[in-house]
Amino acid sequence: MELNEAIKEIKRQGYKTTAKRKAMLRFFAEADGYRTAKDLINHLEPAYKGISFDTVYRNLHLFDNIGLMETTELNGEKHFRISCSHHHHHHFICKDCGKTKEIEVCPMDEVHRALDNYAIEDHKFEIYGICPVCQEA
Amino acid sequence: MELNEAIKEIKRQGYKTTAKRKAMLRFFAEADGYRTAKDLINHLEPAYKGISFDTVYRNLHLFDNIGLMETTELNGEKHFRISCSHHHHHHFICKDCGKTKEIEVCPMDEVHRALDNYAIEDHKFEIYGICPVCQEA
DNA sequence: TTTACAAATCGTAATGATTACGATAATATT
């Protein structure tokens, strides 16, 4: 998702487009991968020293609620990334740099067939490892 | 995995087979699904009142380390279940009761083909929903 | 079956991520 698209969406939904919110979204737009709340705080700290946990977490949840974010949990910490495309897909996630690569493979058709009487609500398919760039280093 | 098998493995690896450890493994063997540390503590409390967090968490990690447990993270909490069969598989997890059903579907062959230069180390494929039993209730 | 020692457990405090809150500041609309 484009940074400008995300900022417009905030406004469109009646929320205020503050400098901090724009800076947060810019961080994720440039990261192009999963980042933690702490990563975000560290990034914002120089420009907005003393930024409150409340601000950071409240906005992360806001972004998530209005569909600007994808989230996952790695090692007991929530990770966030800006929503990418709108079609269904999954991710390879690099354990070193957190960057992601879209995977088109999704076996849910097959799973639905295998789970006849089960009410399937959601699923998670993630691949972890080291991306080509990090393998170099 | 059978309860007795798990207990034997503890002894085989040189760890002591205490009453608490057996009770813990029995809890998971009977649960046949994912449970939290808190679930375990609540279950043990009547018989072993005042049981220490240290004991619970240390043993959960021990069980995990020697391959008696499978773990996953749901809603920010670690969940544990006794290892089931030895062949590769994934799980449907019921959001109500935590019980699991094995899924034989695994699309990793296809993924390997799609991620040529990526060093794949691990993957997670989980399906969430409501099991047939919980749909009744 | 006692002894001895390593391992396990207890009771509790510390940690780390996240959530919550009353007071203050900033944004958008009129």
Place this chain on the structure above:
DNA sequence: AATATTATCGTAATCATTACGATTTGTAAA
């Protein structure tokens, strides 16, 4: 510019998990 609403601050509370010194207990050898 005034006003009402929303956002942010500073900080405390919460929740799961980890850690630690003191004590107890299983195990295997005497």
